[in-house]
Each structure stands twice: as C-alpha cells, then as structure tokens.
Amino acid sequence: MPLFFRKRKPSEEARKRLEYQMCLAKEAGADDILDISKCELSEIPFGAFATCKVLQKKVLIVHTNQLTSLLPKSCSLLSLITIKVLDLHENQLTALPEDLGQLTALQVLNLEKNQLTYLPRSIGNLTQLQTLNVKDNKLKELPDTVGELRSLRTLDIRDNELQRLPQTLAHVRTLETLSLDASSMVFPPLEVCGAGTEAIQQFLCKESGLEYYPPSQYLLPVLEQDGAQSSQDSPDGPSDRLSREEAEWQNRFSDYEKRKEQKMLEKLEFERRLELGQREHAQLLQQSHSQKDEILQSVRKEQSRLDHGLSEHQRYLDGERQRLQEQLKQTEQNISKRIQKLLEDNQRQRKNSEMLKSLENDRIRMEQLMSITQEETENLRRREIASAMQQMLTESCKNRFLQMTYETQRQNLVQQACSSMAAMDERFQQILSWQQMDQNKAISQILQESAMQKAAFEALQVKRDLMHRQIRNQIKLIETELLQLTQLELKRKSLDTEALQEMVAEQRWALSSLLQQLLKEKTQREEELRAILTELEAKSETKQENYWLIQYQRLLNQKPLSLKLQEEGMERPLAALLVELSAEHYLPIFAHHRISLDMLSRMSLEDLAKVGVSEAGLQHEILRKARELLDAARIQPELLKPPPAEALGALEPTAPEELPESSKPSAPPAELEVQASECVVCLEREAQMIFLNCGHVCCCLQCCQPLRTCPLCRQEIAQRLRIYHSS
Numbered sequence: 001m002p003l004f005f006r007k008r009k010p011s012e013e014a015r016k017r018l019e020y021q022m023c024l025a026k027e028a029g030a031d032d033i034l035d036i037s038k039c040e041l042s043e044i045p046f047g048a049f050a051t052c053k054v055l056q057k058k059v060l061i062v063h064t065n066q067l068t069s070l071l072p073k074s075c076s077l078l079s080l081i082t083i084k085v086l087d088l089h090e091n092q093l094t095a096l097p098e099d100l101g102q103l104t105a106l107q108v109l110n111l112e113k114n115q116l117t118y119l120p121r122s123i124g125n126l127t128q129l130q131t132l133n134v135k136d137n138k139l140k141e142l143p144d145t146v147g148e149l150r151s152l153r154t155l156d157i158r159d160n161e162l163q164r165l166p167q168t169l170a171h172v173r174t175l176e177t178l179s180l181d182a183s184s185m186v187f188p189p190l191e192v193c194g195a196g197t198e199a200i201q202q203f204l205c206k207e208s209g210l211e212y213y214p215p216s217q218y219l220l221p222v223l224e225q226d227g228a229q230s231s232q233d234s235p236d237g238p239s240d241r242l243s244r245e246e247a248e249w250q251n252r253f254s255d256y257e258k259r260k261e262q263k264m265l266e267k268l269e270f271e272r273r274l275e276l277g278q279r280e281h282a283q284l285l286q287q288s289h290s291q292k293d294e295i296l297q298s299v300r301k302e303q304s305r306l307d308h309g310l311s312e313h314q315r316y317l318d319g320e321r322q323r324l325q326e327q328l329k330q331t332e333q334n335i336s337k338r339i340q341k342l343l344e345d346n347q348r349q350r351k352n353s354e355m356l357k358s359l360e361n362d363r364i365r366m367e368q369l370m371s372i373t374q375e376e377t378e379n380l381r382r383r384e385i386a387s388a389m390q391q392m393l394t395e396s397c398k399n400r401f402l403q404m405t406y407e408t409q410r411q412n413l414v415q416q417a418c419s420s421m422a423a424m425d426e427r428f429q430q431i432l433s434w435q436q437m438d439q440n441k442a443i444s445q446i447l448q449e450s451a452m453q454k455a456a457f458e459a460l461q462v463k464r465d466l467m468h469r470q471i472r473n474q475i476k477l478i479e480t481e482l483l484q485l486t487q488l489e490l491k492r493k494s495l496d497t498e499a500l501q502e503m504v505a506e507q508r509w510a511l512s513s514l515l516q517q518l519l520k521e522k523t524q525r526e527e528e529l530r531a532i533l534t535e536l537e538a539k540s541e542t543k544q545e546n547y548w549l550i551q552y553q554r555l556l557n558q559k560p561l562s563l564k565l566q567e568e569g570m571e572r573p574l575a576a577l578l579v580e581l582s583a584e585h586y587l588p589i590f591a592h593h594r595i596s597l598d599m600l601s602r603m604s605l606e607d608l609a610k611v612g613v614s615e616a617g618l619q620h621e622i623l624r625k626a627r628e629l630l631d632a633a634r635i636q637p638e639l640l641k642p643p644p645a646e647a648l649g650a651l652e653p654t655a656p657e658e659l660p661e662s663s664k665p666s667a668p669p670a671e672l673e674v675q676a677s678e679c680v681v682c683l684e685r686e687a688q689m690i691f692l693n694c695g696h697v698c699c700c701l702q703c704c705q706p707l708r709t710c711p712l713c714r715q716e717i718a719q720r721l722r723i724y725h726s727s
Contacts, residue, residue, distance in 0.1 A: 010040040032058040041065040049079040059085040067091040101125025124148030147171040170204035486697040512695030600626040692719040
C-alpha cells in the first residue's frame with residue numbers, strides 16, 4: 001500500500017516530513033544541506049528561501065515533488081545566492097526564471113525528468129557551473145549563451161527533442177563529458193556524435209575557426225594580451241635603434257617568461273582548489289545519501305507501522321460492519337414478519353367486516369334510543385322544578401309590585417291619580433319586557449345546551465363504535481410500521497448497502513395502499529354513524545328536554561345485550577379474578593371468546609396476547625391465579641358452579657356459532673417500540689408526517705408544509721397524514 005499519493009493538498013506524512021526537515025536545517029551544528037524532497041510540494045515554501053538566505057545553505061534538494069514553478073510570487077532568487085548544488089529532478093517544471101544567472105555560486109544544476117521546453121539565456125552567467133543535467137525534458141534547442149559556461153565539465157542532454165548543438169559550445173574548453181542522443185542529431189553529424197565528446201568539440205572548434213585544446217591542458221584564466229605597442233623609430237641612427245629594439249625584445253621575453261610561470265602557478269592553484277571543491281562536493285553527496293538512507297529507513301518503519309495499524313483498523317471496521325449487517329438483517333426479518341401478520345389480520349378483518357357491520361347495525365336497530373321512559377322523565381324533573389320556582393318568584397315579585405302600587409295609589413289617590421296611572425303603566429311595560437327578555441334568553445340557552453349535548457353524544461358514539469375502533473388500531477399499527485421502514489431505509493443509505501431494498505419498497509407500498517384503504521373505511525364508517533345520528537334526531541320528540549343528555553347517559557352505561565348475557569354466564573371465580581387484578585376491562589373479551597378457568601390454565605402467554613391481553617406482568621398473574629383457583633376447585637367443586645338460572649332472567653341467550661380459528665378477531669399486538677426519527681430537512685424536530693402514496697415518514701410538521709415531493713424518493717405527495725405519538 002503506497003504511503004504517498006498525488007493530491008492537491010500534501011498528505012499528513014508529507015507535511016510532517018517537511019516540518020522535520022525544516023526544523024533539522026535550523027538546528028545548531030547542522031550541515032549546509034536543506035533536503036525537502038518527497039514532500040508533495042507544488043511550490044517551494046517561503047520558509048525554505050529564508051532558511052537558505054539566513055543560514056547560508058550550499059545544497060538545496062527539492063527532487064520528487066510536484067513543482068510547476070521554481071519561485072513563488074513573493075520570493076527572489078537572491079535568497080539562493082550561496083547555493084552551490086540545486087537538485088530539481090522529477091518535478092513538473094515547464095520553465096526556469098529568466099534571472100537564473102543570479103546564482104553565480106552554482107556548481108551543480110540537476111533538472112532531469114521535468115517538462116522544460118527551453119533554457120533561459122541568463123544561464124550563461126553561471127560561470128562556476130560544472131555539471132548541468134537536463135535529461136528527459138522537452139528541449140528543442142540550447143541557448144547560445146551555453147558557450148559562456150567557462151567551468152562546465154559535464155553536460156547531459158539525452159531524451160530531449162534536440163537536433164542541433166549551438167556552435168558556441170566550442171568555447172567551453174573544460175567540457176569533459178557530453179551525453180546526447182546521437183541518432184537524432186543533425187549538427188554535428190551522426191558519425192561525429194557517435195565518436196564521443198572529444199570528436200564533437202574538435203568539430204565545433206573547426207567550424208568556429210578555433211584551435212582545439214584538450215580539457216586537461218587548458219587553463220581557465222586566459223593569458224593576458226600584450227598591452228604595449230611597438231614604439232616609433234628613434235631619431236638616432238639605425239644601430240642605436242637596433243640595439244634599443246633588441247633590448248626591448250629581451251625585456252618583453254623576460255616579462256613573458258615571468259607571466260608564463262605566474263599563469264602556471266595560478267593553474268596549479270586552480271586545480272588544487274578544483275580538487276578540493278570536488279572532494280567537498282563528493283563529501284556533501286555522501287552525507288546527503290547517508291541522510292537520505294536514514295530518512296528512507298525511518299519512513300519505511302513508519303509506513304510498516306501505519307500499514308499494520310490500518311490493517312487492524314480495517315479488520316475492526318469489517319467486524320463492526322458485519323455485525324451491523326446482521327442486526328439489520330434480523331430487524332428486516334422481524335419487520336417482514338410483523339407486516340405479514342398485519343396483512344393477514346387485514347385479510348381476516350376484510351372477510352369479517354361485512355358480518356361485523358351487519359351485527360353492529362342489528363345492535364343499533366335493536367337498542368335504538370328512540371323513546372324517553374317515564375322513569376327517566378321523572379329523574380330529570382329538576383328543570384321543571386326550576387321553571388316552577390322561576391314562575392313562583394315572578395308571581396311573588398308581581399304581587400309585591402302590585403301591593404307597592406296599591407299603597408302608592410292609596411296615598412296619592414287625590415293629588416296624582418293621572419300621573420300615578422301613567423307611571424304604573426310604564427312600570428308594567430318594563431316588567432313585561434324584562435320577562436320577555438328572560439324567556440328568550442332561557443330558550444337560547446336550552447337550544448345551546450341541546451346542541452352541545454348532541455355533539456357530546458356524537459363523539460361518544462364514534463368512540464364506543466367497535467368497527468371504528470378497530471380501524472383506528474389498524475391505522476396506528478400501519479403508521480408504526482411505516483415509521484420503522486423509513487428508519488430502516490435511512491440506516492441502509494448511511495451504510496451504503498442495497499440488499500433487500502426492493503423487498504422493503506414493496507412492503508412500504510403495500511402498507512401505504514392498506515393505510516389509504518383504512519382511511520377510506522374510517523371516513524365511510526363516520527358517515528354511517530352520522531346518518532344514524534340524523535335518524536335519531538328526526539325521530540326525537542320536538543319538545544322533549546334533555547333528549548341528547550339522556551341518550552348520552554344510556555349509551556355510556558349500556559352494553560350490547562348479547563355481551564351482557566355472555567358476561568353473566570361467565571364463571572364467578574374467573575370474573576372475580578379479573579376484578580381482583582384490576583383487569584375488569586378484559587371481561588368483554590373473555591366473555592366473547594367463552595374462556596373458562598380450565599381453558600385458561602392450558603393457555604400460554606402467546607395465546608393471551610392473541611386474545612388481546614398485552615401486558616406481560618398481567619399475563620403471568622392471570623395464568624398463576626387461574627392455576628391456583630383450579631387447585632382450590634379440586635377441593636371445593638362448588639366454586640366453579642355457574643350462577644343460578646333465575647339470575648339470568650327468563651330470557652335464555654342463544655349460543656352463536658363459533659367462528660373458525662383463522663377468522664376469529666385478534667387483538668392488536670403490543671405497542672411496538674419505535675425510536676424517535678428526526679426530520680431529514682431540519683434535523684432537529686421529530687418526524688410526524690406520513691407522505692402518501694410513497695409511505696415515507698421523514699418530515700416534521702413545520703418542514704412538510706412547503707414540500708411538494710418526498711425528500712427521500714422524490715415522488716409527488718398526494719396526501720399528508722399526521723402521526724400523534726402517545727407516551
């Protein structure tokens with residue numbers, strides 16, 4: 001597994017390596033080398049230029065990076081004025097700075113494996129450059145200023161697009177090694193290029209009209225030319241002039257010999273300094289290679305450590321992913337089972353809906369609350385008494401007022417007869433208006449109370465309706481399953497898994513269709529109940545007071561006759577057991593299924609759950625108490641005797657035909673444990689809306705208002721249904 005990758009931003013390891021090299025170069029006693037190679041750099045950092053300038057570094061190694069330019073915009077080449085070795089191979093350089101000639105101390109320049117198309121003309125100012133490597137680039141020609149490199153000893157121009165060498169290269173008399181592609185050269189010819197460096201130099205010197213000198217015999221400093229001009233003829237005679245000329249030539253020869261010896265000494269000194277420089281360069285290269293080997297060794301160790309850590313982490317992640325997939329698979333299986341069970345219950349419910357509907361209609365027709373009995377009328381005579389009291393108070397007030405009027409009339413019979421009669425008439429009119437106002441207010445209050453009583457009766461009728469309650473329970477179960485399916489889909493998307501996705505989508509579509517059907521059935525049932533209410537209202541007596549209050553009270557206290565008979569026919573110990581456990585609300589269920597103590601002792605927890613007893617603790621207590629009662633009944637058999645026949649009345653119930661096991665109505669399962677799902681839009685509030693037709697539960701009440709398509713599947717929203725989470 002490779003440690004470094006080519007990215008726009010350096011990796012963490014490359015950044016650490018760069019920081020380490022920069023700190024190492026700034027330490028006291030560090031050598032003159034700054035090595036920032038293999039750091040994934042796209043440009044040389046400003047700190048590297050500052051370090052080279054302040055610490056007078058002589059070797060800068062920047063190879064194997066991603067450099068496209070040597071200089072950033074805010075840096076200058078004068079910061080590298082002390083650099084002698086510059087290694088830039090294996091980068092992406094396409095051009096060099098035009099002021100490259102400012103690096104006058106540069107001796108080695110390595111530009112191998114870049115994208116250079118030309119060299120700047122200022123390269124001729126590098127008078128101390130001894131090695132120039134431009135191998136594997138895209139150069140088409142060399143500048144004429146290459147001939148000004150008076151100290152160049154090695155030149156490598158292989159793997160380029162060069163076909164001609166500049167003729168000025170003949171002036172480079174120190175060139176010892178010239179590497180090129182002889183097969184692609186046009187000037188010099190192929191046979192000359194194949195003969196080696198010496199033949200190439202001889203050819204170039206011949207073309208330039210220069211005399212060729214081998215590099216080993218060539219002195220870098222050029223002998224100074226004689227500056228003195230021959231003096232003019234003396235006015236003396238020829239003999240004196242000849243003697244003077246001979247002496248002058250002798251002096252010139254002696255000076256020439258002295259200068260020759262001096263140049264030889266300078267050449268020896270130059271060779272000595274050159275040898276010292278080469279030794280220093282070799283030592284620097286050796287130190288650089290040793291440092292590079294140490295760094296590579298440490299990097300290999302770090303890479304092996306990282307690889308080991310990555311493999312361990314990958315194994316851990318694989319294990320976690322496999323465990324999570326197993327949990328998801330188990331969850332999917334459970335959901336599939338519950339959905340299958342829900343669909344089966346719906347099929348059974350659909351088969352029995354007609355029969356339940358007819359039974360419910362019969363019950364309503366048999367127990368219509370059409371007439372108000374005399375007993376109930378006498379129980380509600382409080383309003384008549386209140387009316388009589390109001391009438392009595394009105395008459396007493398009228399009598400008192402008449403008495404006061406009589407006294408006043410008697411006292412002022414003579415003086416104010418006419419005015420007293422007018423005032424009395426006015427007061428009578430006021431009393432009559434007050435009475436009329438009180439009567440209108442009482443009528444409006446009675447009408448308002450009647451409307452409120454009718455609304456309360458309608459709400460209770462919907463609440464006590466068996467079919468409506470079953471539809472509500474089915475809708476609640478489907479909402480829970482849709483919420484779990486939506487959570488499962490979101491969890492699958494976060495894990496990037498697509499297994500069983502089609503099956504989840506089919507189940508969600510089936511539940512959505514079933515939910516729409518149940519909503520239609522719920523609306524239809526509510527319309528039927530309203531029709532029954534309208535029929536009761538039409539048959540009610542117009543002047544009957546508290547009609548709806550009496551109907552409400554009778555509906556609240558009354559049970560179906562068949563259910564009453566079934567409850568009266570239950571075993572007394574079983575009924576007492578349910579009352580003792582505060583489970584008397586399960587009496588209708590036990591009576592409907594005709595469960596006895598003997599049957600209850602053979603039932604399991606699952607059987608009780610199917611019947612409708614969903615509390616786990618209550619299930620255990622019912623089974624335990626039933627077994628204890630059976631054990632006691634073996635000692636006292638009279639405990640299990642049914643109630644006497646006279647207690648049941650003259651009316652004997654007919655046993656309805658028992659339904660097969662598959663068609664018996666089953667109670668809804670226990671409340672499913674559903675985790676709160678957050679809104680996928682705001683990620684803050686709880687998801688409360690079901691989107692139809694897709695069936696996703698993914699948005700809160702505020703975020704769903706402006707939406708026209710589902711955020712998860714992008715389907716059009718045909719209907720919104722709010723979920724009320726009960727605690």
